[in-house]
Amino acid sequence: MEENEILFEEGTMITETDLSGTITYANRLFFQYSGYSKEELIGAPHSMLRHPDMPECCLDAMMDTVNSGETWEGYVKNLCKGGKHFWAIVVVTPKYDEKNSLVGFIAARKPPGKLTLEEIKIKYAQMMANEMCRNELIGSIPESFSQSIR
Numbered sequence: 001m002e003e004n005e006i007l008f009e010e011g012t013m014i015t016e017t018d019l020s021g022t023i024t025y026a027n028r029l030f031f032q033y034s035g036y037s038k039e040e041l042i043g044a045p046h047s048m049l050r051h052p053d054m055p056e057c058c059l060d061a062m063m064d065t066v067n068s069g070e071t072w073e074g075y076v077k078n079l080c081k082g083g084k085h086f087w088a089i090v091v092v093t094p095k096y097d098e099k100n101s102l103v104g105f106i107a108a109r110k111p112p113g114k115l116t117l118e119e120i121k122i123k124y125a126q127m128m129a130n131e132m133c134r135n136e137l138i139g140s141i142p143e144s145f146s147q148s149i150r
Contacts, residue, residue, distance in 0.1 A: 002121070006033060009084040013109040016095065021046045024104065035081035051077040051085050055127035062148065066092050066105055075112060075120040087120075099135050 001007060012032060016025035034049065034093060052057070054077050065072040072101050076090045088109035095104040112120070 002085075004084045006080060008033060008085050008086045008088055008109070008111045015046065015107045015109075016104055016105075017046050018104045019102065020136070030109070033086055034082065034135060035084070036077065040081070049078045051079040051082075053077055053124065053128060056131055057122055057127060058124070062092055066094050067102075069094055069102070075117070075124070077124070078109075087117055 012027075013030040013031045014025070014027040015023055015030055017023055023044050023046050026034075026038070026041050031041065034041065036044075058074060058076075062072045062074065071091060071093045073089065075087060077085055077087050079085050089112050090107050090109050092105055092107045094102050095106050097103045118134045
C-alpha cells in the first residue's frame with residue numbers, strides 16, 4: 001500500500017457529471033472515501049479529484065471514448081480531501097436524456113484487485129515518466145515545429 005492511500009475494498013461509489021465535468025451527484029460511499037461533504041462536491045469540477053499521478057493519456061482516452069457514446073473502463077487514482085487517495089476500477093458511461101441527447105456521464109467505481117493494482121501502479125508510473133519526457137522534448141523544440149507533434 002502506498003503512503004496516504006485509503007484502501008477501497010467493498011461497495012460501489014457513484015458520481016455523475018454534466019457535459020462540462022461539474023459534479024451533479026455522488027453517493028454516500030463516495031463522500032465517505034473522498035472526504036468531501038455534499039456541499040463541497042456538488043457543483044464542483046470533477047477534475048479536483050484527479051490525482052497528479054494519473055497519466056494524462058488515460059484521461060484523454062476516457063473522454064474520447066465516452067464522448068463518442070461508448071463506455072470506458074480502467075483504473076483511476078482519485079485524490080481525496082487532505083491529500084490522501086484511493087484506487088478504483090471505474091466504469092464511465094454516457095448519460096442521455098429522454099430525447100437521446102448526451103447530457104453527462106455516470107462513473108461507477110469498484111474496488112481494484114490487489115495483484116492487478118500493483119501491475120497498474122507500475123504501468124502508470126512508466127506512463128507518467130514517458131509523459132514527462134515527451135513534455136521536456138516538446139519544450140526544447142521551437143514552437144513552429146512543436147505544433148505538428150502535439
